Amino acid sequence: MRVDLFDFALPQENIALRPSAPRDSARLLSVSGPEQLSDHVVSDLPQLLSQNDILVFNDTKVIPAQLEGSRGEAKIGATLHKRVDLRRWQAFIRNAKRLKIDDVVDFGQDVFARAEERYADGSFLLHFLGEEPVEVLLGRAGTMPLPPYIASKRDIDERDAEDYQTMFAREKGAVAAPTAALHFTDRLIAALDDARIGRETLTLHVGAGTFLPVKVEETDDHQMHSEWGRIESATADRLNRAREKGGRVIAVGTTSLRLLESATGTDGIIQPFEGDTDIFITPGYQFRAIDGLMTNFHLPKSTLFMLVSALMGLETMQAAYAHAIAGGYRFYSYGDSSLLLP
The missing domain is CATH 3.40.1780.10 (QueA-like)
Structure with missing residues (x-):
């Protein structure tokens, strides 16, 4: 149709x-x-x-699956999409043209992830570094992933949690x-x-x-x-x-x-x-x-x-x-x- x-x-x-x-x-x-x-x-x-x-x-x-970070001078946004294993998530990336395989993104709060693979749809496989559970890392650096038709009109705040x-x-x-x-x-x-x-x-x-x-x-x-x-x-x-x-x-x-x-x-x-x-x-x-x-x-x-x-x-x-x-x-x-x- x-x-x-x-x-x-x-x-x-x-x-x-x-x-x-x-x-x-x-x-x-x-x-x-x-x-x-x-x-x-x-x-x-x-x-x-x-x-x-x-x-x-x-x-x-x-989960707080929205992350804002950087790779060098480039600003990188990540919205986690689907868990692959304990440390890897498929993610949609904002400013993806500035991200290459093996680049490490600094999401702040001592949270880092390496871009391991790029999928045909443009999303990336992110491998979160370190030994802390990914849930702990997201709790520290992530925010609630509100839909774009809300997030584009106002800031995400404590009420949204x-x-x-x-x-x-x-x-x-x-x-x-x-x-x-x-x-x-x-x-x-x-x-x-x-x-x-x-x-x-x-x-x-x-x-x-x-x-x-x-x-x-x-x-x-x-x-x-x-x-x-x-x-x-x-x-x-x-x-x-x-x-x-x-x-x-x-x-x-x-x-x-x-x-x-x-x-x-x-x-x-x-x-x-x-x-x-x-x-x-x-x-x-x-x-x-x-x-x-x-x-x-x-x-x-x-x-x-x-x-x-x-x-x-x-x-x-x-x-x-x-x-x-x-x-x-x-x-x-x-x-x-x-x-x-x-």
């Missing part, structure tokens, strides 16, 4: 620079068809779902938050429990590739970056049993959805999973694992807008986004949410 089919105009004032407070006071657009749109707030979620539905959250935890982390965050390794889950609070979870709506967690370490623009003209020519994920055997079993009993599996965020779909065969059975996935979902894809999706509002011509269009239909999502823009919904990572029920 042509990538420009997924374009739309978004006013700058619709881009959220801070999250709603409290988190569950964010707006929620319920979508089940192009003329079946209704406005709510996230705290209404228990009334919008049914008993025995099950929400699936991503428990990845964002908490704001850009979900209440489910446990497994360190993401460089971007699974933002749909940012809306959840203890109060909302208690209300969901009272409504007998279940919840499960999986882990997908979201990479910085989620922010990369689609630069090709046809979707078939786009290459997705891979991300590491895991679904435990017991989790897969519980999700399969829930569906057998008529419950719906509702992915909270596109990250949860992509991992569930990666782990599910043509028979519709969710399998345990551990490894990399580069699944790219566009219209025409046949969903196997999920029955709905809670997700924020995405960028024009992004792989994530393509994904929601695959789930609901492009016409439906164009109508939904037009409604959201006209109604002043807040977009992107810190913005409002939608509940998509095909």
Whole structure:
């Protein structure tokens, strides 16, 4: 399909620079068809779902993966993307033309990394020097890797260390938050429990590739970056049993959805999973694992807008986004949410 089919105009004032407070006071657009749109707030979620539905959250935890450093006189920025081993990370580099293989970048705070390899997409393999765990080094020199559409408009500050982390965050390794889950609070979870709506967690370490623009003209020519994920055997079993009993599996965020779909065969059975996935979902894809999706509002011509269009239909999502823009919904990572029920 042509990538420009997924374009739309978004006013700058619709881009959220801070999250709603409290988190569950964010707006929620319920979508089940192009003329079946209704406005709510996230705290209404228990009334919008049914008993025995099950929400699936991503428990990845964002690490301070944004680094600013230098190689000689050259300023070098690095956004870690994917862990390769205990001391090596694939990273997207700003001012990459000034970085060569075997160059050592000084990120300050006694943190150094050697450029060991350059990949075909222009990213680098960075080897962090020394004996301290990389997590310790990042804690000293790194900052929270906010998306460019936020970081370009304001400074990253102490609030972001908490704001850009979900209440489910446990497994360190993401460089971007699974933002749909940012809306959840203890109060909302208690209300969901009272409504007998279940919840499960999986882990997908979201990479910085989620922010990369689609630069090709046809979707078939786009290459997705891979991300590491895991679904435990017991989790897969519980999700399969829930569906057998008529419950719906509702992915909270596109990250949860992509991992569930990666782990599910043509028979519709969710399998345990551990490894990399580069699944790219566009219209025409046949969903196997999920029955709905809670997700924020995405960028024009992004792989994530393509994904929601695959789930609901492009016409439906164009109508939904037009409604959201006209109604002043807040977009992107810190913005409002939608509940998509095909």
